[in-house]
Amino acid sequence: MGExxxxxxxxxxxxxxxxxxxxxxxLREALTRAVRARRDDxxxxxxxxxxxxxxxxxxxxxxxxxxxxxxTTLLRILAGxxxxxxxxxxxxxxxxxxxxxxxxxxxxxxxxxxxYLSGTVLGMRRxxxxxxxxxxxxFSGVERFLDTPVKRYxxxxxxxxxxxxxAHLEPPIVVVDEVLAVGDAAFREKCLGKMAEMGRxxxxxxxxxxxxxxxxxxxxxxxxxxxxxxxxxGSPREIVSRYLEKSTPERLLDVEFDAEPGTSVxxxxxxxxxxxxxxxxxxxxxxxxxTIEMAFEVRDVLPDIDVALIVVDELGxxxxxxxxxxxxxxxxxSGEPGVYVVSATIPPVLRAGRxxxxxxxxxxxxxxxDHDLLQIRIAPRxxxxxxxxERTRAVQPEIDWQVKRQPLP
Amino acid sequence: MSPKFRARxxxxxxxxxxxxxxxxxxxxxxxxxxxxxxxxxxxxLALRDLQLVYRQTLLGVxxxxxxxxxxxxxxxxxxxxxxxxxxxxxxxxxxALAGLTVWTFVSTAVxxxxxxxxxxxxxxxxxxxxxxxxxxxxxxxATVELLITLLLLIPVLAIDRVVPPVQVLTLPLWIxxxxxxxxxxxxxxxxxxxxxxxxxxxxTFLLQAWLFISPVAFSSSLVPDRWKWxxxxxxxxxxxxxxxxxxxxxxxxxxxxxxxxxxxxxxLVSGAAxxxxxxxxFADTI
Numbered sequence: 001m002g003e004x005x006x007x008x009x010x011x012x013x014x015x016x017x018x019x020x021x022x023x024x025x026x027l028r029e030a031l032t033r034a035v036r037a038r039r040d041d042x043x044x045x046x047x048x049x050x051x052x053x054x055x056x057x058x059x060x061x062x063x064x065x066x067x068x069x070x071x072t073t074l075l076r077i078l079a080g081x082x083x084x085x086x087x088x089x090x091x092x093x094x095x096x097x098x099x100x101x102x103x104x105x106x107x108x109x110x111x112x113x114x115x116y117l118s119g120t121v122l123g124m125r126r127x128x129x130x131x132x133x134x135x136x137x138x139f140s141g142v143e144r145f146l147d148t149p150v151k152r153y154x155x156x157x158x159x160x161x162x163x164x165x166x167a168h169l170e171p172p173i174v175v176v177d178e179v180l181a182v183g184d185a186a187f188r189e190k191c192l193g194k195m196a197e198m199g200r201x202x203x204x205x206x207x208x209x210x211x212x213x214x215x216x217x218x219x220x221x222x223x224x225x226x227x228x229x230x231x232x233x234g235s236p237r238e239i240v241s242r243y244l245e246k247s248t249p250e251r252l253l254d255v256e257f258d259a260e261p262g263t264s265v266x267x268x269x270x271x272x273x274x275x276x277x278x279x280x281x282x283x284x285x286x287x288x289x290x291t292i293e294m295a296f297e298v299r300d301v302l303p304d305i306d307v308a309l310i311v312v313d314e315l316g317x318x319x320x321x322x323x324x325x326x327x328x329x330x331x332x333x334s335g336e337p338g339v340y341v342v343s344a345t346i347p348p349v350l351r352a353g354r355x356x357x358x359x360x361x362x363x364x365x366x367x368x369x370d371h372d373l374l375q376i377r378i379a380p381r382x383x384x385x386x387x388x389x390e391r392t393r394a395v396q397p398e399i400d401w402q403v404k405r406q407p408l409p
Numbered sequence: 410m411s412p413k414f415r416a417r418x419x420x421x422x423x424x425x426x427x428x429x430x431x432x433x434x435x436x437x438x439x440x441x442x443x444x445x446x447x448x449x450x451x452x453x454l455a456l457r458d459l460q461l462v463y464r465q466t467l468l469g470v471x472x473x474x475x476x477x478x479x480x481x482x483x484x485x486x487x488x489x490x491x492x493x494x495x496x497x498x499x500x501x502x503x504x505a506l507a508g509l510t511v512w513t514f515v516s517t518a519v520x521x522x523x524x525x526x527x528x529x530x531x532x533x534x535x536x537x538x539x540x541x542x543x544x545x546x547x548x549x550x551a552t553v554e555l556l557i558t559l560l561l562l563i564p565v566l567a568i569d570r571v572v573p574p575v576q577v578l579t580l581p582l583w584i585x586x587x588x589x590x591x592x593x594x595x596x597x598x599x600x601x602x603x604x605x606x607x608x609x610x611x612x613t614f615l616l617q618a619w620l621f622i623s624p625v626a627f628s629s630s631l632v633p634d635r636w637k638w639x640x641x642x643x644x645x646x647x648x649x650x651x652x653x654x655x656x657x658x659x660x661x662x663x664x665x666x667x668x669x670x671x672x673x674x675x676x677l678v679s680g681a682a683x684x685x686x687x688x689x690x691f692a693d694t695i
Contacts, residue, residue, distance in 0.1 A: 080537035082692040
C-alpha cells in the first residue's frame with residue numbers, strides 16, 4: 001500500500017482528423033467529412049492532454065465524464081494498445097484490459113474452446129486457465145453447454161461466459177471500460193461483487209462507467225475527465241455529485257429527442273407532469289405526486305418489449321426502477337411498430353433534491369434504449385422544517401405517525 | 410532508455426516499471442523476445458484458425474490434401490498432357506506436386522496472414538499483444554497444413570516410381586525457407602492492409618501473378634540463362650527448384666539460389682521494419 005502502481009506525466013494523445021485516406025471507423029469518417037466541409041485542412045483533436053495522475057496500488061479509481069472526454073483513450077494508452085502523442089505513462093507490471101465483453105470470442109467455437117481462447121487473449125497462461133477452468137465455468141453457470149458452439153448460446157449465456165473468463169484474470173492492474181452496462185441485473189450484481197473483490201486484493205482497478213452508482217459503490221477514488229483534461233479528482237461521492245451538478249442543466253422537465261437514425265426504437269419526448277391535471281410541471285415540490293410520461297417510436301418489431309424507468313439520485317444511487325411488465329398487464333405494449341406513450345405515476349416518496357430519470361426500452365436480449373431522459377429538482381415544501389437530516393434518508397414517504405399516551409399505572 | 414514492453418508479471422521482479430511513450434523516430438526494435446513470451450497466444454490463435462477452417466465442412470481435414478491433389482491432376486492434364494511442358498525428366502504429376510506443396514502453402518499462408526490483423530480487429534483495439542503475432546499465427550496454422558500435404562508426396566512419388574535422392578535430407582531447409590517467405594510477405598501485406606484496404610483486392614491479383622512467374626507448372630530450365638538472375642529475384646523460384654532437387658533429383662541449385670535467398674532476406678528485413686513502424690497507428694486506424 002502506498003506504492004504507486006500507475007504514474008502519468010503530462011500524458012497527451014492527438015487524433016488527426018482528416019488525415020490519411022482510408023478510415024473505416026464510420027464515426028471518424030463522419031467527423032472527417034464534417035471538418036472537411038468547413039475547412040479543407042486537417043484538424044487536430046487532443047483526445048487527452050496534460051494528464052498527470054498517480055494511482056496507488058490497491059486503489060480502485062473510477063473515471064467519469066461525458067462521451068468523448070478521453071476516458072477510453074486513457075485506458076487504452078495505459079494498456080499499451082495505443083501510443084501517447086506526448087508525455088509518458090508508467091505502470092508497475094502488466095495491465096489487463098477489459099474494454100469489451102468477450103474479447104477474442106469466436107461464435108463458431110465451443111464454450112470450452114472459447115474459454116481458452118479468450119483467457120489467453122486477455123493475458124492468462126494456458127496452465128492458469130486449466131487450473132481455474134472449473135471455477136470459471138461454475139461462475140458462468142453454462143456447464144451444460146460447454147461443448148456447444150457459442151453461436152447457439154443465447155446472448156445472455158454468451159455474456160455470462162465471457163464475463164466469467166474476464167472476472168478470473170489476475171493481472172496486478174486492470175482497466176475496465178463500461179463492460180457492465182450489459183447483462184441481466186442479478187448477474188451484473190454478481191460481477192460487480194467480483195470486481196469489488198478484485199479491488200480489495202491489492203489489485204489496482206481503473207473503472208470507466210456511466211453507472212455513477214457503481215462508481216460510488218466500488219471505487220475508492222474518482223476522476224472526472226472533460227475534454228481530455230482532468231476536471232477534478234477526489235472521493236467518488238464528492239466527484240459524482242459535482243459531476244451531476246455541473247454536467248446536467250438545472251432541470252429538464254420536458255425534453256424532445258430526435259429520432260436516432262439506424263435504431264429500431266427511439267424516445268421522442270419525455271416529460272414530468274402533474275398527476276392530477278396532466279400539465280407539464282415547472283417546479284415540482286416534495287410530497288406532490290407526479291407522472292413521468294415517455295413517448296417513443298418503434299420502427300421494427302421488438303418482441304417481448306418492456307419499458308422501464310430508473311430514478312437516480314445525485315450520488316448516482318438508484319432510488320427505484322420499475323418496468324411496465326413488473327406491474328400492469330401489458331395491454332397495448334405489443335412491440336409492433338408504432339408510437340407509444342407510457343406514463344408512470346410516481347408516489348410522493350422522493351425527498352427534496354435532484355434526480356436523473358433514465359429510460360430503458362428493450363427485451364431480455366437487448367437494450368434498445370438506455371439513456372438519461374430528464375432531470376428533476378424537487379424543492380422542499382415551504383412548511384418543511386429545516387432539512388438537517390436531508391442526506392441521511394433515501395426516500396421521504398408520507399409516514400402516518402400515531403402517538404398515544406396513557407397515564408402511568 | 411525505456412524498459413521494453415514485457416508480457417507477464419508473475420515472475421517479474423518488484424519495482425518493475427512498464428513505460429508507454431510516444432513512438433521514437435527511426436528504426437524500431439524487432440521485439441523477438443516479446444514475441445516468444447507471447448507464444449501461448451500465437452499457438453492458440455493458430456489453433457483457432459485451424460479449428461475454424463474445417464468446422465461445419467463435410468470433408469474436414471481432407472480438404473488440406475484435396476486442394477493440392479486436384480490442382481496436381483489439373484496441372485498434369487493441362488500442362489503435362491495438352492501443353493506437353495517438359496518436367497525435368499520425371500513424371501509430370503510428381504513434378505507438379507513438388508512445386509504445388511510449396512505454392513499452396515505460400516499462397517494460403519500469405520492470404521491468411523494478409524487479412525489476419527484486420528480480421529482480428531477486435532483484438533488489436535481491445536488488448537495489447539505484439540502485433541506481429543497475428544500474421545505469424547496465420548502462417549503457423551498454414552504450416553500445419555503444409556506438413557499434412559507433404560505426406561501426399563509419399564503415395565504420388567511411389568505411383569510415379571520416383572525414388573528420392575540423398576539430398577532429400579535437405580528438405581527441411583526448403584520448407585523452412587517457404588515458411589520464412591510466407592512470413593516475410595505476410596508482414597508486408599498485413600500491415601499494409603490495416604492502412605489501406607486496397608490490399609484485399611490486390612491480393613488475388615498478386616497471388617495469381619506470382620504463380621505465373623514461379624516454376625509451379627513449368628520448369629526453371631525453360632528460362633534463358635541471361636534472365637536467370639531476374640527470374641530468381643522471386644524467392645519462390647529458388648525454393649521450388651530446391652524442393653525439386655531434393656525430392657526428384659532435379660537440376661541442382663547454382664548461383665541463382667543466392668539471388669533468391671538474398672531477395673528473401675531483403676523482403677523479410679524490410680517487412681519486419683515496415684511492420685514495426687506501421688503498427689504504431691494500428692489501433693487508431695484499423
